[in-house]
Amino acid sequence: MLKIENLTAEIDGKQILKGITLEVPAGEVHAIMGPNGSGKSTLSYVLSGREGYEITGGSVTFNGIDLLAMEPEERAAAGVFLAFQYPVELPGVGNANFLRTALNAIRRARGEAEVDAMQFLKLSRAKIKALQMSEDMLKRNVNVGFSGGEKKRNEVLQMALLEPKLAILDETDSGLDIDALKIVADGVNAMRGPAFSALVITHYQRLLDHITPDRVHVLMGGRIVKTGGPELALELEAEGYAKVAA
Amino acid sequence: MPAVAETIETVQSAQEGGYKFGFETKIEMEFAPKGLNEDIVRFISAKKGEPEWLLEWRLKAYAMWLKMEEPDWAAVSYPKFDYQDAYYYAAPKNRVAPKSLDEVDPELLRTYEKLGIPLREQERLQGIAVDAVFDSVSVATSYKERLGKEGIIFCSISEAVHTHPELVKQYLGSVVPQGDNYFACLNSAVFTDGSFVYIPKGVRCPMELSTYFRINAQNTGQFERTLIIAEAGSHVSYLEGCTAPQRDENQMHAAVVELVAMDDATIKYSTVQNWYPGDAEGKGGIYNFVTKRGACRGARSKISWTQVETGSAITWKYPSCILQGDDSVGEFYSVAITNNRQQADTGTKMWHIGKNTRSTIVSKGISAGHGQNTYRGLVKISPKATGARNFTQCDSLLIGDQCGAHTVPYIENRCATAKVEHEATTSRIAEDQLFYCRARGLNQEEAVGLIVNGFCREVLKELPMEFAVEAQKLLAISLEGSVG
Numbered sequence: 001m002l003k004i005e006n007l008t009a010e011i012d013g014k015q016i017l018k019g020i021t022l023e024v025p026a027g028e029v030h031a032i033m034g035p036n037g038s039g040k041s042t043l044s045y046v047l048s049g050r051e052g053y054e055i056t057g058g059s060v061t062f063n064g065i066d067l068l069a070m071e072p073e074e075r076a077a078a079g080v081f082l083a084f085q086y087p088v089e090l091p092g093v094g095n096a097n098f099l100r101t102a103l104n105a106i107r108r109a110r111g112e113a114e115v116d117a118m119q120f121l122k123l124s125r126a127k128i129k130a131l132q133m134s135e136d137m138l139k140r141n142v143n144v145g146f147s148g149g150e151k152k153r154n155e156v157l158q159m160a161l162l163e164p165k166l167a168i169l170d171e172t173d174s175g176l177d178i179d180a181l182k183i184v185a186d187g188v189n190a191m192r193g194p195a196f197s198a199l200v201i202t203h204y205q206r207l208l209d210h211i212t213p214d215r216v217h218v219l220m221g222g223r224i225v226k227t228g229g230p231e232l233a234l235e236l237e238a239e240g241y242a243k244v245a246a
Numbered sequence: 247m248p249a250v251a252e253t254i255e256t257v258q259s260a261q262e263g264g265y266k267f268g269f270e271t272k273i274e275m276e277f278a279p280k281g282l283n284e285d286i287v288r289f290i291s292a293k294k295g296e297p298e299w300l301l302e303w304r305l306k307a308y309a310m311w312l313k314m315e316e317p318d319w320a321a322v323s324y325p326k327f328d329y330q331d332a333y334y335y336a337a338p339k340n341r342v343a344p345k346s347l348d349e350v351d352p353e354l355l356r357t358y359e360k361l362g363i364p365l366r367e368q369e370r371l372q373g374i375a376v377d378a379v380f381d382s383v384s385v386a387t388s389y390k391e392r393l394g395k396e397g398i399i400f401c402s403i404s405e406a407v408h409t410h411p412e413l414v415k416q417y418l419g420s421v422v423p424q425g426d427n428y429f430a431c432l433n434s435a436v437f438t439d440g441s442f443v444y445i446p447k448g449v450r451c452p453m454e455l456s457t458y459f460r461i462n463a464q465n466t467g468q469f470e471r472t473l474i475i476a477e478a479g480s481h482v483s484y485l486e487g488c489t490a491p492q493r494d495e496n497q498m499h500a501a502v503v504e505l506v507a508m509d510d511a512t513i514k515y516s517t518v519q520n521w522y523p524g525d526a527e528g529k530g531g532i533y534n535f536v537t538k539r540g541a542c543r544g545a546r547s548k549i550s551w552t553q554v555e556t557g558s559a560i561t562w563k564y565p566s567c568i569l570q571g572d573d574s575v576g577e578f579y580s581v582a583i584t585n586n587r588q589q590a591d592t593g594t595k596m597w598h599i600g601k602n603t604r605s606t607i608v609s610k611g612i613s614a615g616h617g618q619n620t621y622r623g624l625v626k627i628s629p630k631a632t633g634a635r636n637f638t639q640c641d642s643l644l645i646g647d648q649c650g651a652h653t654v655p656y657i658e659n660r661c662a663t664a665k666v667e668h669e670a671t672t673s674r675i676a677e678d679q680l681f682y683c684r685a686r687g688l689n690q691e692e693a694v695g696l697i698v699n700g701f702c703r704e705v706l707k708e709l710p711m712e713f714a715v716e717a718q719k720l721l722a723i724s725l726e727g728s729v730g
Contacts, residue, residue: 048685051677076687088682092700101696102686109687141700158686 001026007058016042018222027194034219044170048082077109079165083155090142127160149180156187167198173207185210205237278335307424307434320591321620334436399444406442421504421541429500429535433469440470445480456485472503476511483514500535509544521557528587531559538565542574550577552708554717556724566595569603576605579705584617593623598631607638613649620652627664634664642672695722
């Protein structure tokens with residue numbers, strides 16, 4: 001599904017990604033672990049098309065299509081979803097309105113019929129119930145006045161509604177208490193299936209207690225230095241990055 | 247291209263194609279000779295078959311105007327308008343005042359349909375009574391009979407001069423006197439038409455009343471005059487919309503609106519102003535110098551102004567409330583957008599005279615391109631206005647780095663028990679907000695539209711439903727130019 005080959009990227013002339021090669025087949029969940037400053041967030045932004053990052057080499061294909069040539073919204077329509085490490089506040093924009101606008105933009109791009117307000121309400125209520133969240137979430141302005149945990153839950157709600165093929169979770173676990181962590185993990189696990197892949201980017205092992213990855217990659221200094229099964233995460237937790245990567 | 251740079255570019259390139267109402271209706275027109283002098287004032291008055299007192303009133307205004315100087319305190323700059331190089335009267339030819347829509351020139355009806363104001367449909371379906379003003383004259387007023395049953399008068403002001411002279415004589419100039427300011431004075435001398443509304447005691451107007459202004463003819467000024475009187479315990483909601491063709495030269499629009507609210511009466515006045523703003527280089531566009539003022543004469547009366555200002559090359563406009571009645575309420579909700587070379591100096595005056603009077607001001611200014619946007623407001627509290635309260639909130643949103651936002655609040659408080667609050671913010675559409683929206687599948691324009699509408703939400707929710715939808719679309723169009 002996602003194929004990254006020898007990807008290099010820089011920001012403000014400073015090279016951050018120094019040749020990443022990685023493949024996430026359909027139906028698999030891969031974890032990327034790494035210390036601060038290793039390039040984890042850069043990778044997630046490059047994959048989702050944020051401006052300010054210059055791709056200096058390599059390629060990324062998504063189901064065989066050149067992902068890097070696409071605008072962020074085209075990537076979203078193609079089925080790529082980024083759960084933000086720091087979800088952004090949109091004052092005055094109702095969450096329900098935002099979610100429906102996003103859903104319809106994506107449906108339109110895919111040539112599907114748009115959902116009206118009533119259909120959306122039904123759909124969003126079902127998702128909220130499944131995620132054990134409060135309906136209150138829909139009435140508030142996008143992320144405005146949300147606690148850290150609420151913001152992350154809102155990201156998971158968006159993911160559930162937009163039903164991506166590939167979800168990139170950028171340190172979604174940071175700042176979450178154990179209950180919120182479980183809700184986020186349950187949200188991801190509920191989507192697992194042969195047509196869904198995920199790239200779970202995290203600093204710590206604890207999210208991986210709840211989302212068992214198929215593969216774990218260790219990112220250090222802009223390169224994947226080691227790849228293994230779920231046990232690699234435990235090893236990292238016990239031994240630290242420096243030793244495992246050595 | 248990076249997203250933000252692209253937005254800025256898109257916004258900057260908003261060219262002529264962005265203005266959808268720039269067509270001209272080919273219709274035979276009758277003009278007064280070009281220029282302005284006492285004979286023109288007499289000509290207009292004679293054309294309208296006005297009584298002697300009104301001609302005298304106009305001539306008095308004209309004499310005052312000659313002695314006045316054009317004000318220059320607003321933060322707008324523009325080449326001086328040549329008052330002798332304009333037509334002060336332009337009317338569709340061969341016109342006998344239509345009794346119903348059936349008598350209106352079909353070409354005119356088509357013009358309003360193009361503008362999205364299908365007068366017939368509006369009459370049949372939407373339950374909104376419309377008065378359409380084309381250049382200098384009112385061409386059609388719908389729903390008259392239905393309103394007449396309630397004792398409501400809704401007609402052109404020219405008609406009211408003949409059918410209800412006592413009301414016009416009593417109230418015309420009672421809120422905005424002839425010599426109030428340069429533009430209002432000019433209007434008093436040469437006003438050609440406008441709407442007249444009278445709501446009798448205790449009547450709640452059963453539908454929205456609406457006037458649609460259209461400047462069509464070349465080199466023509468539009469000087470309309472609107473007068474709304476709400477007797478004790480009555481209620482009315484009034485909507486005003488405006489467009490003009492695209493022209494290279496500037497056109498003058500100097501309207502006067504007077505509102506009078508008696509005890510317990512409520513007047514809600516909403517404007518969506520979309521005059522031609524000029525092209526990307528600032529060529530052409532309407533000079534919009536408007537005096538709007540409401541008098542809350544009665545106790546517990548309320549006047550609420552809501553405006554969405556997206557058009558005009560220059561906007562000079564301060565809808566105000568004189569809060570004379572005890573416990574009366576004044577409100578001003580405003581969204582003003584300036585893009586390309588547009589300049590807006592707009593705000594309000596809240597003059598607290600009665601006890602426990604309250605006013606609320608919410609102003610949202612959006613600047614893009616080289617646009618300059620100034621909020622100018624005065625909150626004046628007289629010594630007798632004990633317990634008066636004002637809350638003012640001014641928010642500015644900047645798009646790009648070549649536009650400007652300015653806030654000029656004046657507070658004159660002569661009453662120790664009054665309470666005045668002022669809040670102001672300035673922000674930009676952040677790159678992370680745009681990226682967040684785009685990562686969720688919204689394109690650049692949808693993202694800007696969503697964020698801007700969110701920014702304006704407090705004002706937009708004050709608009710009547712069908713206007714709010716139009717306003718939201720207009721905001722997006724005004725900002726994106728090439729979109730729509």
